[in-house]
Amino acid sequence: MSAESQPISPIAYAEAITELPLESLHAEAAKLHNDINKLLESNAALEAEKAVETEEGVKFLDEVIVENEGVVKSKEERIGLLKVEVEKRGQVWIEPGKKDEEVQAPVVNGAGHGAAEQENAGGQDADDGVYL
Template sequence: MSAEADPITSEHFSRALKDLPLSSLYAKASELRNSMAHLQSSNEQLREFAEAGDRDCFEAIQENEEVLQRMEMRILLVRNEVEARGLVWSEHGSGDVTANGASEAKVEGPETTEAATAEGGQSGGHLSDEELRRRLAESMEENGDDGGVHL
């Protein structure tokens, strides 16, 4: 662990989550999962050397395990915040899930935002490929697509 700074406490982390939008909560959980995957991969690579007696590698693995536990706790705190808002936690968090379990996918255009409720109670909030194609085609027709690139 760095001698320069202690990690943020669980209490401070939990408090900071309260002001974040749902998409940021899921982004944070995804970021944590990605970091955990990298740490686990590092541990696998270090394990061979630690087992051969390399003390530095052994200590690095121990430190990584502590960090992994903190990250797992933070994911739990993110989940608790999502559920405290009356929503259902989705590990992949790709859409807004309401308290009744219906999911919504946000489709944003240049001037409007519309929410589409997924059919059949799909969790995750993804539009089907066909629905996405249809909406893009409609949007292009409405905007008078002239084939140019607009910056």
């Protein structure tokens, strides 16, 4: 990697993300998570390719895999910095890639997941109207 294409340092990255809106922080984390997944998939494919390579080819693939692992660690570090920034703003961090059912819904006015079921337990249909 040439000196001109070096990634931004973690310190500079942490300073730069303080200027971003919350939505951009989450979008950046999702992008980094996607990048990590692609690098891991690439490494798995490279590992499989080693079975049919020459000794020199295997050595080259090993170097590429190690470089990819370094990039993964760097991207994971950036996700950690994004998490710190989000939490510093008093917001809840949602890990990129989590499915909706893995993320707990917030409790509002003391009502959690079971509140709607309890209200409907009296036999009233939810479409009957609004009750105060």
